Amino acid sequence: MAETQLIVHEPFREAAQQREADALGMWVFLATEAMMFGGLFFALIVIRVIHPQGAQEATNELDMWLGGLNSALLLTSSLTTTLAVTAARNGARGFTIGCLLASAALGAAFLCVKGYEYYVDYTKGLIPAVGKPFPIETTGAELFINGYFVSTGLHAIHLFIGICLAIGLATVVWLRRVPLPGRSIVVEMTGRYWHFVDMVWIFLYPVLYLMDRGG
Amino acid sequence: MAKVVRTGDVIVFVVLMGLLALNMAQARWLDLGSSGRIVTIGLAVGQAAVLLWYFLELRSAAVLTRLAAAAGFFWLALLFGLGLNDWLTR
Amino acid sequence: MTSIAAEAAAEPSYLKAGYTLRSWLLTTDHKRIAVLYMISLTAFFFLGGAAAAAVRLNLITPEGAVLTADGYNKAFTIHGVIMVWFFLIPSIPATFGNFMIPLAIGARDLAFPKLNLASWYILILGAAFTIYALVAGGVDTGWTFYTPYSTMFSNTHVVAAIVGVFISGFSSIFTGLNFIVTIHKLRAPGMTWFRLPIFVWSHYATSLILVLATPVLAITLILIAAERLLGIGVFDPALGGDPLLFQHLFWFYSHPAVYIMILPAMGVITELVTTFSRRRVFGYSFVAFASLAIALLSFLVWGHHMFVSGQSMYAGMMFSILSFLVAVPSAIKVYNWTATLYKGQIALDTPMLYAMGFIGLFVVGGLTGLFLASLAIDVHVTDTYFVVAHFHYIMVGATVMGFLGALHYWWPKITGRMYPEWWGRISAAFVFFGFNLTFFPQFILGYLGMPRRYFSYPPEFQVLNVMSSAGASILAVAYLFPFCYLLWSLRYGKIAGPNPWGATGLEWTTSSPPPKHNFPEIPVVTQEAYAYPVAPDGGAHHGGATHHG
Numbered sequence: 001m002a003e004t005q006l007i008v009h010e011p012f013r014e015a016a017q018q019r020e021a022d023a024l025g026m027w028v029f030l031a032t033e034a035m036m037f038g039g040l041f042f043a044l045i046v047i048r049v050i051h052p053q054g055a056q057e058a059t060n061e062l063d064m065w066l067g068g069l070n071s072a073l074l075l076t077s078s079l080t081t082t083l084a085v086t087a088a089r090n091g092a093r094g095f096t097i098g099c100l101l102a103s104a105a106l107g108a109a110f111l112c113v114k115g116y117e118y119y120v121d122y123t124k125g126l127i128p129a130v131g132k133p134f135p136i137e138t139t140g141a142e143l144f145i146n147g148y149f150v151s152t153g154l155h156a157i158h159l160f161i162g163i164c165l166a167i168g169l170a171t172v173v174w175l176r177r178v179p180l181p182g183r184s185i186v187v188e189m190t191g192r193y194w195h196f197v198d199m200v201w202i203f204l205y206p207v208l209y210l211m212d213r214g215g
Numbered sequence: 216m217a218k219v220v221r222t223g224d225v226i227v228f229v230v231l232m233g234l235l236a237l238n239m240a241q242a243r244w245l246d247l248g249s250s251g252r253i254v255t256i257g258l259a260v261g262q263a264a265v266l267l268w269y270f271l272e273l274r275s276a277a278v279l280t281r282l283a284a285a286a287g288f289f290w291l292a293l294l295f296g297l298g299l300n301d302w303l304t305r
Numbered sequence: 306m307t308s309i310a311a312e313a314a315a316e317p318s319y320l321k322a323g324y325t326l327r328s329w330l331l332t333t334d335h336k337r338i339a340v341l342y343m344i345s346l347t348a349f350f351f352l353g354g355a356a357a358a359a360v361r362l363n364l365i366t367p368e369g370a371v372l373t374a375d376g377y378n379k380a381f382t383i384h385g386v387i388m389v390w391f392f393l394i395p396s397i398p399a400t401f402g403n404f405m406i407p408l409a410i411g412a413r414d415l416a417f418p419k420l421n422l423a424s425w426y427i428l429i430l431g432a433a434f435t436i437y438a439l440v441a442g443g444v445d446t447g448w449t450f451y452t453p454y455s456t457m458f459s460n461t462h463v464v465a466a467i468v469g470v471f472i473s474g475f476s477s478i479f480t481g482l483n484f485i486v487t488i489h490k491l492r493a494p495g496m497t498w499f500r501l502p503i504f505v506w507s508h509y510a511t512s513l514i515l516v517l518a519t520p521v522l523a524i525t526l527i528l529i530a531a532e533r534l535l536g537i538g539v540f541d542p543a544l545g546g547d548p549l550l551f552q553h554l555f556w557f558y559s560h561p562a563v564y565i566m567i568l569p570a571m572g573v574i575t576e577l578v579t580t581f582s583r584r585r586v587f588g589y590s591f592v593a594f595a596s597l598a599i600a601l602l603s604f605l606v607w608g609h610h611m612f613v614s615g616q617s618m619y620a621g622m623m624f625s626i627l628s629f630l631v632a633v634p635s636a637i638k639v640y641n642w643t644a645t646l647y648k649g650q651i652a653l654d655t656p657m658l659y660a661m662g663f664i665g666l667f668v669v670g671g672l673t674g675l676f677l678a679s680l681a682i683d684v685h686v687t688d689t690y691f692v693v694a695h696f697h698y699i700m701v702g703a704t705v706m707g708f709l710g711a712l713h714y715w716w717p718k719i720t721g722r723m724y725p726e727w728w729g730r731i732s733a734a735f736v737f738f739g740f741n742l743t744f745f746p747q748f749i750l751g752y753l754g755m756p757r758r759y760f761s762y763p764p765e766f767q768v769l770n771v772m773s774s775a776g777a778s779i780l781a782v783a784y785l786f787p788f789c790y791l792l793w794s795l796r797y798g799k800i801a802g803p804n805p806w807g808a809t810g811l812e813w814t815t816s817s818p819p820p821k822h823n824f825p826e827i828p829v830v831t832q833e834a835y836a837y838p839v840a841p842d843g844g845a846h847h848g849g850a851t852h853h854g
Binding site: 279286287290293294297298300301302303304305 | 489513517521549553557604605607608616617618619620623624
């Protein structure tokens with residue numbers, strides 16, 4: 001039923017072809033995103049390799065419980081996103097909207113926790129170029145913290161885009177501008193992006209907060 | 216609503232949360248020494264694999280889609296492998 | 306389907322589908338977008354060329370003829386930034402790839418037409434930032450933006466230039482993504498992978514590099530901007546950062562980027578060689594897979610840019626050995642082109658002259674690349690004019706020759722008119738001569754030890770520098786020739802038929818210029834890509850050609 005309702009756009013000859021092209025396009029895009037974050041992870045790992053002591057002291061400045069709470073929030077949002085995709089495929093409009101808004105709310109909660117963390121970092125003098133001088137002397141500690149800000153900042157931007165997409169999509173589904181299940185592919189593609197942003201955090205959290213913690 | 220909330224999805228979610236808890240616990244209370252890094256990353260890779268396979272639906276995806284996903288990781292491996300080689304042998 | 310076919314049969318050419326500016330600027334037709342690219346890239350090419358002219362003019366005298374030292378630094382930086390990111394990277398893919406891939410595989414458009422238009426706007430937006438940086442006072446870091454100079458010392462508009470390059474990267478990514486999906490999903494019935502023209506294969510390989518390498522450049526540029534604005538220190542030794550980290554990340558993109566430039570040109574040359582020798586490509590599958598092999602190997606060799614910059618000795622040895630491997634698929638291509646010519650009915654039309662020039666210059670550029678991949682020789686010639694000459698043989702000698710060859714070959718298809726053949730051949734000869742006179746002396750200069758990026762030099766290097774500058778002026782004129790006569794031909798050129806060269810390939814089965822939807826009906830492919838011989842359509846053929854058979 002989904003296929004019959006799907007409108008075939010210009011360059012495509014049939015619905016299945018269009019659907020596969022959309023899916024492939026999204027995955028290629030996610031691969032490019034992976035490469036971009038990959039460069040950042042590479043930099044973080046290199047810092048850990050050349051300054052193990054400084055990076056460890058910097059890690060101990062970060063609150064692993066707040067970070068863990070954020071991980072839990074994002075994993076839960078991935079569950080609600082998956083539920084939204086399934087609901088969209090089954091044409092359950094109301095449930096789809098609810099799940100999308102739940103994902104957006106969980107994402108927003110993540111950003112709030114993150115903002116609180118940044119505030120704590122500010123009071124400690126960890127933020128570059130503003131506030132108190134950096135508290136740790138050991139070489140590499142400040143560098144690692146700066147890497148933490150760049151990577152969590154870039155991730156937060158991606159999450160913010162995801163929240164906008166989820167709210168926007170919930171709105172157009174509500175307005176029936178995206179008919180379900182005929183255009184459930186839109187929900188599916190938004191979900192792909194959301195899961196990907198979650199996956200970036202799945203790696204960021206241990207690399208920034210957990211690795212080499214202790215001492 | 217029974218057909219939209221699938222038990223499988225909830226189980227996957229529980230597994231993801233379990234791996235997170237495990238990773239936090241070992242980082243906080245276990246001192247694994249130099250192998251700690253590998254354990255930490257390994258658990259994250261496990262989480263990512265579960266996410267990719269189930270929530271990102273690589274389980275039921277076309278071969279081509281799986282290849283596109285794999286390509287990203289393969290090329291990252293090239294960056295990390297050849298790049299880190301420099302610092303590890305300096 | 307049938308309604309589209311009926312519509313297309315009566316349809317005017319894509320050029321006549323609308324005459325307003327709006328019909329061009331909001332088009333989603335891949336052919337019109339290709340033309341938009343062609344116009345803007347031509348402008349960028351002449352802008353970058355003007356900067357090169359300033360550089361060569363300055364080097365006529367040992368103490369610097371026309372520019373200050375600062376002005377010279379800015380001139381070569383403008384030249385590099387514009388030529389690399391706003392001409393060479395998009396050159397063949399965004400124009401001829403855009404125009405020809407859907408035609409060559411029997412599709413009505415690229416998979417994501419709106420994204421394709423967005424790619425063009427993104428490139429223009431990026432160019433606007435970069436040109437702002439140039440107008441506001443210039444950038445003096447060189448196109449490589451090496452740290453710590455770019456992050457801590459340069460007082461020029463580095464951030465604006467970086468933002469421009471960063472934005473243009475998304476244009477590359479979206480174009481590559483579009484090509485990959487199009488080639489996978491929009492091939493006509495019967496168009497199997499091994500019936501694809503090599504041009505399409507090489508664009509597929511190029512697209513892989515575009516989508517996998519460009520994002521790493523993006524993050525590198527973000528880190529530079531963050532370092533300059535906030536002092537985050539990732540590349541700053543004072544905070545424990547490592548400038549070599551920048552070089553690793555930068556060359557992880559920028560070495561494969563060279564293959565973004567050369568692979569599409571190799572695809573063009575394959576089409577030209579087979580068309581103008583009337584023979585199927587020798588070793589089709591080897592040529593096709595060599596493109597993919599080059600795309601993969603291009604990611605394994607970036608460290609050869611860092612032999613003398615302090616990376617570990619073992620990393621240097623590894624990257625040196627891996628660099629030699631690239632020669633294998635490259636040589637496969639050269640041998641297969643040559644073997645294709647053997648016993649062919651060779652017609653020396655303008656595109657074929659460019660193809661011949663390409664092969665010669667590519668061999669010189671490639672073999673000197675082997676010199677540079679050898680650790681010991683590289684220590685001697687690092688950062689000298691030897692390197693400058695080497696990569697210009699590849700990026701100008703080969704890629705620009707490929708671009709001009711493609712331009713002449715597909716001009717009748719794109720515009721419906723023939724270019725003047727005599728002028729075409731004369732210009733091709735001038736390009737070849739001017740190019741060699743410009744860059745061959747630079748090999749000698751570099752081997753004698755003249756470093757690159759210096760605005761003055763010892764007097765004993767003057768003769769070779771004057772030769773090089775003289776060659777550059779010939780090259781400049783040779784590039785202006787096609788610009789003039791191609792514009793002339795838009796109005797006065799002979800009308801071209803659907804297939805003036807008697808070539809195979811689906812793009813030659815539709816009218817010239819093609820209708821908006823490319824084909825009256827989606828073709829069904831039943832044979833391999835290069836099933837020669839094909840009879841040229843007689844009447845439309847222009848006078849100057851010497852086709853046989």
